[in-house]
Amino acid sequence: MLYQYLLKQNIEAVKTREIGGTQEGEKIRDIIIHENLNNISALLLVMAARNEHLSQLIDMMIQLPLINQMKRIYEWIKYIS
Secondary structure, eight states: OOOHHHOOOOOOOOOOSOOOHHHHHHHHHHHHHHHHHOOOHHHHHHHHHHHIIIIIIHHHHHTTTTTEEEEHHHHHHHHHH
């Protein structure tokens, strides 16, 4: 919703997601979703996917005049509304 609103306002935005958002992150996401992992293994994979997301996308976008929408931020806003 926020992403579509920003586009309608002619504000450049990038839509991404966690867990995922990068080629490597999407592979890790599939493993987390489809494999029967113990909690520690799943947590470590989530952190690995987040690191890929941060290093490949977010760090780059912070330097650009873009607005980044991540699902967890949207869910937080939705929760407090």
